Amino acid sequence: MSDAFLQVRDLKVHFPIRTGGILIGRYTPLKAVDGVSFDLNPGETLGVVGESGCGKSTLGRAVLQLIGATDGAVSWLGTDLTSLNKKELIAARENLQIVFQDPLASLDPRMTAGDIIAEPLLNYRSTMSKAERRMMVEGIMERVGLLPRMINRYPHEFSGGQCQRIGIARAMILRPKLVICDEPVSALDVSIQAQVVNLLMDLQRDFGLALLFISHDLAIVRHISHRVLVLYLGRVMELADKAALYATPRHPYTQALLSAVPIPDPTQERNKDRILLTGDLPSPLNPPTGCVFRTRCGKATDLCASQTPKLERAGDGQEVACHHWKD
C-alpha cells in the first residue's frame, strides 16, 4: 500500500518484570502487546476491544510512541515513528492526539480550561498572538459544546462530561489527523456517554479524522466503529468490518464476548444463549503456549496448544486467528 496513513506492523511491547532473585534480578517479559498489525485510513474509526489486561491501552500508547515499542513498526504517512528521535517525534505528534479515560485526572487541576486547551497551540504555533489563541480556544470550546465564558474556570468546577469535552477540545485544537480515544466514555453516565459519542462522530465527519477507539464496551464500539479489532492477552483474535464482526463473529472469544453483553430488553436478555467462559484471564507473565485463548476455549484441541494460529481470511473484510473457526 502506497497511500499508507497509519500502518502498524507486528508491533510488540514487552515490559521486563522482576520475577524473583534478590541479589541477581531475574526478569520475565510481560508481553502486553505481542505482534499486532493493522491499517487505519483517513476518516475511519477502528474500534479496539478486549477485557482488562488485554493490552488495548498499551497498544494505543505505543502507536503514539508514548510507550516505546520493543519490536515492529508504526508507520505514519510513510515514516516509521519507532525510528524517529525525540525532536522528530514531537513534530510528528502535531497530527496525533489522545483523549484519556479519566476526564478529571487527565487535566491539570491548576490550569484553567482555557490554558489547558491552548497548551498545544503554545507548543506548536508559538508565533500565534494571544488574541488569536483566545479566539481559537473559544471557537473550539463552542464546537465541543462548552460555553466560551467558562474559559477561566478550573477543571474541578466542571462535571465529568464537561471535563471530557475539555480533553477533546485540547486534542482537537491543532486539527490532528488521528485521535486515539482510550476509553473516553467509560467514566461517564449513560446519558452523558451518548452526548460524547455523538460529538466524536460529528468531529470525525467534519474534519475527516481517523479514530482509534479503545473500549471494553462492545455496544458503543459497534455504534462508532467502521472496523473492529479484538484483542486477548496482547494478541489479535479477530479483525473485521463492523457488520461482519457483529453478524458473524468467527473467533470463539469474539462469540463469547458478544454473547456476554447484557441487552436492555427483558425478553431477549432472558432467552438468549450465553456462551459462558470458564475461569479467568491467565497471567500475562505466563501465557498459555500456542493459542493464548485455548485455556478458556470450548473448541481447544492439542493443535491449539502446540501451534499459534495466524490471522487468516475468514470472509469479506474479516480475519480471524483460530485453527477451528470453520468447525
Added chain:
Amino acid sequence: MTSVLEIDGLTVSFSTPDGDVSAVSDISLSVDAGECLGLVGESGSGKSQTFMAALGLLADNGTATGEIRLDGIDLLSASEKKLNTLRGERIAMIFQDPMTSLTPHMKIGRQLSEVLIEHQNVDTKTGWARALDMLNRVHIPAAERRLDMYPHELSGGLRQRVMIAMALMCEPEVIVADEPTTALDVTVQAQILDLLTEVKDNLDAAIVLITHDLGVVAGLADRVAVMYAGRIVEQGTVGDIFASPAHPYTQGLLACTPRLDVETEELITILGQPPNLQNLPSGCSFHPRCTYVVEQCKSERPALEVMNNGHIKACFRPHVEA
C-alpha cells in the same frame, strides 16, 4: 405476596458546609419475598443512599427520616445493637468493589465463618465447614484451598463470588446488591449474573439490584424503579418499563443506551446534565432536560400517578401505551 422490606416516605439528607443536601427525597418502595427489584439511576440519583440508610450505613453527616421496615421492624429507629443482629443475618449487602469491601488481612475462611460465629453462635470448625459449603455453592473452583487465601490472591470475579457467598451465609430475607458487576469484565460479569439468577431462582430472598446498567436489570429484575435527582420517577414491571416506558427520563435512558443487537444511526441523547442536588430545578427536577416540558412542569412537581398493572410515573404528560 408479602412485602419483606417496605420503605415509606424516606428522605436522606446530608449536612454540608454549604447547607443541607437531600440525596433522597420522600421515596416509597417495597420488595416481596422471592422478588428482584431493580433500582436504576445515574450517579447521584440517590439509589445507593436509599439502601445505605436501610442498613444504617449512612456517613456521619447523613440523617434519614421516614420509615424503613424489615418484616415489621423499623430499621431507622433501631439501635446500633439491634441493627448489628439484623445486618448479615436478615439483610445483607453485596458491594460494588469486591477488593475494598473484603478485609485485606483476613483469610477468606475466617471472613466467611465470622458471619455465622457472630450471628448463630456456631463454633469455628462448623463455621469453616459451612464457609466451604457456601464457596462450593457459588461455584468457586478448588474451594478448600481458597479458604486459606487472602482476598488479594483471588481474581476480581472470584472475589465477587466470595462477596456473594458472604451475603448468603445466614440466608437473609433481603439481599441488596449495589452495582455487583460494574467493576468486572464483561465475560466475568456474565458468570456473576448467572450466579445471581441461580440465587434468585433457588432462594426465597428478596433481592434489590442497584445498577446503572439497563441490560443487567433486563436480565434479572421482576420490577424496576427509576430514580432521578433523589426521587422515584417511574416504577413498574420489567416488561412495562422496557416495552412501554412512561416517564421521559426512562424513555431517554433507554434511547441513549447503545445496543449490541441493533444498528443505530445516531444515538438519541438526553440534553444537559444531571442537576446539582444543592440547587435543584423548580417543579419537576427533570424539566430543564425534558423534550416535552410545559409551563406546569416548571412550577409544580408532578405526583406519582398510578396507571394500570401497578405501573406508576411522576409526569404530567398523559401516557400512551406502546
